Structures are given as C-alpha cells and as structure tokens.
Amino acid sequence: MARQNNQEINAGSMADIAFLLLIFFLVTTTMDTDKGLARQLPPMPEDEQPDEDNKIKERNLLVVLINKNDRLLVNGEEMYVDNLKDKTKEFIANPAQDENLPQMERKVIMIKNPDYYPGSEEPKKIPHKLFESRYPDGYPVSKGVISLQNDRGTSYKRYIEVQNELVAAYNELRNELSMRMFQKRYNELTDEGDVDAIRAAIPQRISEAEPKNIGD
Amino acid sequence: MASKFQRKGKSGDTPGINTASLPDIVFMLLFFFMVSTTMREQELKIQVRVPDATEIQKLEKKSLVSYIYVGEPKRSYQRFFGSEPRIQLNDAFKQVKEIPDYVAAEREARDENERPFMTTSLKIDYEVKMGIVTDIKQELRKANALKINYSSKQKTE
Numbered sequence: 355m356a357r358q359n360n361q362e363i364n365a366g367s368m369a370d371i372a373f374l375l376l377i378f379f380l381v382t383t384t385m386d387t388d389k390g391l392a393r394q395l396p397p398m399p400e401d402e403q404p405d406e407d408n409k410i411k412e413r414n415l416l417v418v419l420i421n422k423n424d425r426l427l428v429n430g431e432e433m434y435v436d437n438l439k440d441k442t443k444e445f446i447a448n449p450a451q452d453e454n455l456p457q458m459e460r461k462v463i464m465i466k467n468p469d470y471y472p473g474s475e476e477p478k479k480i481p482h483k484l485f486e487s488r489y490p491d492g493y494p495v496s497k498g499v500i501s502l503q504n505d506r507g508t509s510y511k512r513y514i515e516v517q518n519e520l521v522a523a524y525n526e527l528r529n530e531l532s533m534r535m536f537q538k539r540y541n542e543l544t545d546e547g548d549v550d551a552i553r554a555a556i557p558q559r560i561s562e563a564e565p566k567n568i569g570d
Numbered sequence: 571m572a573s574k575f576q577r578k579g580k581s582g583d584t585p586g587i588n589t590a591s592l593p594d595i596v597f598m599l600l601f602f603f604m605v606s607t608t609m610r611e612q613e614l615k616i617q618v619r620v621p622d623a624t625e626i627q628k629l630e631k632k633s634l635v636s637y638i639y640v641g642e643p644k645r646s647y648q649r650f651f652g653s654e655p656r657i658q659l660n661d662a663f664k665q666v667k668e669i670p671d672y673v674a675a676e677r678e679a680r681d682e683n684e685r686p687f688m689t690t691s692l693k694i695d696y697e698v699k700m701g702i703v704t705d706i707k708q709e710l711r712k713a714n715a716l717k718i719n720y721s722s723k724q725k726t727e
Contacts, residue, residue: 388719
C-alpha cells in the first residue's frame with residue numbers, strides 16, 4: 355500500500371517560521387542588561403544653610419581629590435588607585451584605634467520593624483537582636499566620611515574607578531562583619547533585618563562635594 | 571553482502587536527513603534569545619562604551635528607569651554635531667539645561683506611588699570628561715532625581 359490512511363500535517367515549514375521569529379528577535383533585542391554603580395545624590399542645599407562639611411572634624415574626613423591629569427591625592431598625599439581600597443578600609447574601620455583616624459561611636463543597631471505598618475502601635479524601628487546581645491553597649495560605628503572631589507577635566511573612567519574602589523572598600527568591610535555575625539557573605543544574606551543591621555553598622559558615607567575647580 | 575546494509579523497500583539511493591526535530595531546535599534557540607535579551611530601547615546617535623567596575627548592582631525595575639546618554643556623536647552625525655561629547659535624551663541631542671524638563675516628563679509618565687523609586691541611569695562613555703557629568707548631576711539634583719546609577723559593565727580579570 356503506498357498511501358497511508360492517517361496523513362500527518364506537513365511540518366516542513368515549521369522550521370522556516372521559527373527561524374523567521376528567531377531572526378526577528380535577534381535584530382530587535384540587545385544582550386546588555388542594565389548594571390552599574392548605584393549612588394544617591396545629595397539634595398540641593400537650601401539657601402543660607404550652614405555647610406555640613408565644616409562641622410566634621412579633620413580626623414573623620416578622608417578627602418579624595420582627582421585632578422585633571424587623573425592623579426589622586428588622598429588626605430594630602432599622592433596615591434595610586436590600587437592602594438585606595440586598603441587605605442579606605444583602614445580609614446573606616448580604624449582597627450588600631452589611631453588618634454588620626456576616625457572616631458567610633460557606640461550605637462545600638464536599629465532595623466526596620468517588620469510588624470510596623472502606617473498607623474500601627476508598633477515602633478517603626480527595633481534593635482537587632484543578635485547585635486544587641488553581642489554588643490550590649492552598642493556597636494562601634496565609624497564616624498568617617500569620605501569626601502570625593504574631582505576636576506572638570508578628570509576623565510569619567512578614572513572617576514568610576516575611584517568610586518568603584520570606595521564602594522569595594524565598604525563592601526569588603528560589610529562582608530567581614532557579615533561573616534563574623536551571621537557566617538554568611540553580605541550579598542548572600544537572606545533576612546532583610548540582617549541586611550539592614552549590617553548597613554546600619556557600616557553606613558556608606560561618600561560625600562560628593564559641590565563642584566569646584568581643583569586645577570592641576 | 572552489501573544488501574545487509576541496505577534499507578528494506580528502497581534500493582540504492584541514500585535517504586534524506588530527518589529534519590523533523592529542526593523546528594524544535596530553532597524554537598529552543600528562539601526561547602533562549604527571548605529570555606536572555608531585552609528590547610532595544612532607542613537608536614543611539616552617540617558612541618557609548620561604559621567603563622568597567624567590579625561592585626556593580628543590577629537595576630531592579632526597568633520600567634522605572636530613565637536613561638541619559640553622553641558620548642561622542644557617531645561618525646555619520648559628526649558632520650552636523652561635531653565630535654565633542656553630547657547628551658542624548660530619548661532620540662535627540664539635548665543641552666544640559668533641558669534635563670529637568672526631561673526628568674519631569676519621565677516622572678509624569680509613571681504611576682504616582684512609584685515615582686519615589688525612579689532611577690536615572692547614566693550611560694556615559696569612559697572618555698568623557700567629568701565637567702559635563704558634573705553639570706548633569708547638578709541638574710538632576712535641581713530636578714530632585716537623586717537616585718542615579720552609573721552604568722558600567724563587569725570587569726573581567
């Protein structure tokens with residue numbers, strides 16, 4: 355018998371249709387996912403408001419200057435980008451309780467109360483339990499502030515490199531603290547309260563000064 | 571002996587390759603590309619090579635992101651716009667002082683309770699000087715669009 359009773363649908367053109375769709379998607383889409391360094395800009399200063407930076411003591415301030423030739427000056431001494439991360443880490447953590455490095459302020463680590471909702475009786479913030487039990491008189495939070503200033507002639511590449519190093523320093527310190535407290539890396543923490551606590555214990559304080567010309 | 575390897579029924583000519591699974595393979599490819607890529611937003615008139623960084627985060631909600639592109643105009647546009655870095659908003663070259671209007675328009679287009687979470691993604695070529703970037707940042711501060719994201723790609727060691 356040459357002819358079968360139940361004939362199948364001819365699926366030969368299916369491949370062509372699928373190819374057409376595939377090529378359409380190849381052309382109209384891009385691979386790049388949006389990633390980058392997330393930052394928060396300071397709000398515009400109100401008129402006649404005293405400059406906050408003036409109140410910060412010198413030992414609590416790490417001034418990072420980038421000039422128009424992309425060279426770095428950190429607290430008055432020239433530095434390569436490669437050394438910036440270690441310098442920043444030392445500045446924030448101040449492990450040796452150096453007189454010239456930032457002061458520590460003992461603070462109770464507060465986190466967002468998960469039971470709180472607008473209009474409820476619950477307090478908005480509650481202390482973190484583990485931090486409270488391990489540090490009864492508060493966790494020493496660094497008062498250090500990093501002030502980043504750049505020239506109009508600084509290249510964007512160098513600026514991002516420096517930003518990246520500063521964020522890396524904070525992230526490494528947060529990782530270390532997270533390992534100590536929760537035996538997990540900071541970016542692997544699942545509990546939102548834990549993340550909040552680490553953030554409160556090592557706050558990211560990078561201030562971008564009002565633009566001004568530093569020259570060379 | 572040769573008849574041992576020959577198919578029954580047919581004689582002599584080689585059988586065609588079975589293409590029944592070809593659609594499946596192509597569909598698989600199709601789904602891969604549909605999942606892993608995103609729709610092209612707009613045509614770039616400038617060259618943007620974003621810098622490398624290691625501490626990058628993924629942008630959470632695409633619908634809440636507005637983009638500012640800065641870079642050298644592409645070759646075909648250099649005749650009209652020169653080779654100095656320019657700002658592109660949506661599909662056109664713009665001046666720095668037009669940014670607040672753009673931010674306001676973007677904000678207007680979003681749902682009211684989502685507006686506080688809006689982010690501005692700065693896609694800036696790495697050869698651009700900081701002067702223009704500082705100007706943009708100042709304009710964003712004036713427009714009260716404080717959440718920004720310096721677009722960059724993962725550094726490969």
